[in-house]
Amino acid sequence: MAENFGILFQWLIFLGMAFVSIVASLLVITRKNPIHSALFMVLTLLCVAVLYILLYSPFIAIIQVVVYAGAIVMLIVFIIMLLDLEVELRSKMKVVYSKIVGVFLALLFLFGLLYSVVAKPPTGEIGSLTPDRMANNVKTVGESLFTDYVFPFEISAILLTVAIIGAVILSKKRT
Amino acid sequence: MQVFYFLIETIIKCVVVFACLMLSVAYLTWLERKVLGHIQIRFGPNRCGPFGLLQPFSDGIKAFFKEDLIPGSADKPVFVLAPMIAIISAISMFAVIPFGNQFTLPGTDYVVKLRIADIDIGLLYVFGIASLGEFGIVLGGWASGNKYGLTGSLRAAAQMISYEVALGLSIVGVILLSQSLRLTEIVALQAGGFWHWNIIYQPAAFVFFIVCALAEINRTPFDMPEAESELACGFNIEYSSMKFALFFMAEYAHMITVASIAVTLFLGGWQAPLPFLEFIPGVFWFGAKVFILIFFFIWQRGTFPRLRYDQIMKFGWKVLFELTLINILITAFVMLLKG
Known part of the structure; x- marks a missing residue:
């Protein structure tokens, strides 16, 4: 009884969140x-986090909220607020080319997604990361980041640092 | 049946925590006005009931019956949504804070743990919800269609983004020490007297955390977003009636939450300060520590003047950011030496 209840609950959450995220997108x-x-x-983004x-x-979910919903969309909102929306809305921008592209x-x-779903069965190989291990989620993610994936991790860190320095230099040049 | 017991327990805890939080928010407004009044050698509210104790309720009733104005140039859906985002994020942060130990229900062997959710990513959850809460202030100012409101919310966004960096870095030392993001584990490691508290090992981080937290909740000396003398009221200038009250409540709820996080991370959470005092329930110690921190927040509001905007930004990026990084380096180094 209780287990069925849990599975039903999971399905309800999945269907609800999937529906809301599609409508919202x-x-x-x-x-x-x-x-x-x-x-x-x-x-x-919040629905995908759920x-x-x-x-x-849960680690990926919360990083999704902090990085995308919190930081990146906040920056987007920040920039849009500084623009004059009325002018932008009135001048019907020529967006034909960008629409085609x-x-x-x-x-x-879409074809890529369909291909990847059709070409491979949706349930992949069962790896070493079982739900039991993932219960201690943050430690598992940290361990794999600093053992198996330490090279990509460091490379992306350097890339981000370079991007920050570049942005600072570009913004200093103008004045 | 375990699932249903769990559901009932969770719902009861949610209702109790929500009620306590709202009551504390109501009396926090009274406390702040009273303490500020005495700091400035006046009485503060003293007309409604003994010592003005009924003041929060009369304020609430007044806000409820005021006319709810929505300016013509406002973006209506966002204008209505903004206070909701602010209050929901401020309250839901409380979900992961452990405010007491566990106890067994009398007559049964059912153990009730005094926290709503005990999740592995507890600390990250707090930061995620906090970063969503910024949307409330930013959108509120923008949707009002008022230049003071917009300026206030731009300042708020810039200030919160800047200080969030230092805030996140200031607690890394605590995470290194306790090797967990689970708030209950962080508290459990600080058991057995105040000399085990993280504030002893991370005194600098505690100071950085308090400073950044003051900037995050927009309190003096960092109350730029609502600097009354320059922005009339800042981001909430166009709000009236219950919508304004919601922003107001969100601010105070946020203050309680920030104090609770500081207590959980640095001051031992619900642990007693001396081992022989452990017979007093943890909820009392938690409440007492939170009260001391909140009193400090009010006290320093009556003491410090407001900083200039460029000073705030410079202080955040050029002083706090580096200091917190140095703190992490030293902590990690010592941890490495100890093995």
């Missing part, structure tokens, strides 16, 4: 007002 691309788009993007929790990965890229991505 559709609203992201259809809203005229960029701030509203950004807010629906936050909603989408899906990560369902997959026994965007549709092409989106279709490419």
Whole structure:
């Protein structure tokens, strides 16, 4: 009884979150007002974070919230607030080319997704990271980052540092 | 049946914590006005009930019956949404804070743990929710369609993003010491008297944390977003009635949460300061420590003047950021030497 209850609960959460995230992501691309788009993007990211929790990965979920919803969308909102939205909305921007390119890229991505789902069975090989090990999630992620994936980890750290220094230099040049 | 017991227990704990938090918020406004009043040699609220104790309720009733204005140039959905985001994030941060030890229900062998959720990513959860809470202030100022509001929210966003970096770095020392992000484990490691508390091992980190936390909750001397003398009121200038009250409550709830996190990380959480005092329940010690910190927050509001905006930014990036990094380096080095 109780186990069935838990599984039912998981399905309800999964279906609810999947539905909300799809609707929200559709609203992201259809809203005229960029701030509203950004807010629906936050909603989408939050729903995906809940899906990560369902997959026994609370660390990834919370990093998704902190980095994407908290930091990146916040910067986007910050920049949009400094623009004059009325002027942007009135001047109907010529976005035909970018629309064509965007549709092409989106279709490419869709085919990629479909191919990867069809070509391989959705349940992959069972690795060493079982739900039991993932219960101690943060330590597991930290260990694998500093043992198996230490090279990509350090490379991305250097890349980010270079990007920060570059941004500082570019912003200093103008004045 | 275990699942249903768990659900009932969680719901009861949520309701109790929510009620206590809201009551504390109400009396925190009274306490702040009273303490500030005595610091400035006046009485503070003293008309409603004995010592003005009914003041929070009369304030609440007043806010409830005021006219709810939405300016014509406002972005209505976002304008309504902003106070909700602020209050929800401020309250839901409390979900992971352990405010007491466990006890067995009398007559049964059912153990009740005095925390709502005990998750592996506890500390990260707090930071995630806190970063979502910034949206409330930023969007509130923007959606008002008012230049003072916009300036206030821009300042808020810049200040919170800057100080969030130092805030995150200041607690890394504690994480290194306790080797866990689980708040209950961090508290459990500080058991057995005040000389085991993290503040003894990380005194500098505690100071950095308090300074950054003051900036995060926009209190004096970092109350730039609502600098009354320059911005009229800042991001909440166009808000009235319950929407304003929600922002107000969110600010005070945030203050309680920040104090609770500081207590959990540095002051031993619900642990008694001396071993022979352990017969007193942990909830009392937790409340007492939080009260001391909150009193300090109010006290320093009555003491310090507001900093200038560029001074705040410089202090955040050029002083606090480096100091917290040095603190991490030294802590990690000592941990390495000890093995």
